[in-house]
Amino acid sequence: MIGRALAIAAACLWAGLAGAQERPPHPPEPAQQDEAEGSSARPPDKPDAPQDGAAPPEEQADAPDDAEVHGPPPPPRWYTLRETDQEYAACRLALAVLGTVYREEPPLTDPDDRDCGIARPIRVTRILPDLSVQGGAVMRCDTARALGFWVRDFLRPAAATLPGAPRVTGLQPGSTYDCRARVGTGKARPRLSEHALGNAIDIMGFTFQDADPLRVAPRRDSGDRTEAFQRAIRGAACLFFTTVLGPGANAAHANHLHLDLADRRGGWRLCQ
Numbered sequence: 001m002i003g004r005a006l007a008i009a010a011a012c013l014w015a016g017l018a019g020a021q022e023r024p025p026h027p028p029e030p031a032q033q034d035e036a037e038g039s040s041a042r043p044p045d046k047p048d049a050p051q052d053g054a055a056p057p058e059e060q061a062d063a064p065d066d067a068e069v070h071g072p073p074p075p076p077r078w079y080t081l082r083e084t085d086q087e088y089a090a091c092r093l094a095l096a097v098l099g100t101v102y103r104e105e106p107p108l109t110d111p112d113d114r115d116c117g118i119a120r121p122i123r124v125t126r127i128l129p130d131l132s133v134q135g136g137a138v139m140r141c142d143t144a145r146a147l148g149f150w151v152r153d154f155l156r157p158a159a160a161t162l163p164g165a166p167r168v169t170g171l172q173p174g175s176t177y178d179c180r181a182r183v184g185t186g187k188a189r190p191r192l193s194e195h196a197l198g199n200a201i202d203i204m205g206f207t208f209q210d211a212d213p214l215r216v217a218p219r220r221d222s223g224d225r226t227e228a229f230q231r232a233i234r235g236a237a238c239l240f241f242t243t244v245l246g247p248g249a250n251a252a253h254a255n256h257l258h259l260d261l262a263d264r265r266g267g268w269r270l271c272q
């Protein structure tokens with residue numbers, strides 16, 4: 001028993017140290033976030049201790065049991081995705097290699113949903129030095145990194161096989177950061193969208209030097225080079241993103257590619 005107790009104590013100590021080391025200094029603790037960003041980042045308080053006459057008898061009886069069974073509320077989803085200093089530095093290094101043009105922004109939260117937000121958001125204006133994200137887009141660094149490698153290593157070479165070998169000069173984004181539920185799931189109560197965490201970007205089309213823009217559209221069985229291009233870049237996107245949806249996946253994705261970094265059990269990817 002003593003040995004087991006020591007092992008547990010050691011594990012707790014290690015976990016505490018690890019947590020202290022990995023906690024990034026920039027995203028405020030939820031308690032600090034309360035003051036800076038309003039109530040959205042505040043984990044719901046534990047139920048107040050029932051006061052005499054303040055609550056119905058059932059609630060007074062249930063509150064202690066509920067606290068015992070469920071414990072404190074989990075941290076907001078956005079906060080669980082915060083990068084460690086090392087992870088963030090590695091990601092920014094990758095963006096430097098890609099030549100991504102971006103700026104860091106203050107932590108993002110939403111007053112309507114405590115789970116929405118980004119701990120260390122960046123606003124990307126150029127994903128490569130000569131390839132713009134029209135209007136700029138706010139996302140997590142990981143999302144920008146995945147986007148950058150996909151664009152550099154697959155999208156641009158694939159575009160060079162189109163007639164006239166046009167050079168891709170820009171992405172036309174749809175939704176980027178957006179605090180909302182998933183669409184197109186068919187479920188009455190869909191889960192939070194990856195857009196609400198800065199993990200997703202919708203791409204409506206591409207612009208080229210000396211060629212007309214190309215919109216994402218249903219191209220199934222059109223049998224032309226453009227269909228092959230869209231298929232190729234969509235397939236390659238699944239090497240970098242864990243979710244890739246587009247025309248044919250469902251009606252909600254008929255006119256754009258949805259790319260996200262959803263973290264699924266076993267590393268499973270959803271590419272349709």
Ligand SMILES: [Zn+2]
Nearest residue numbers: 200201202258
């Ligand atoms: Zn989307």
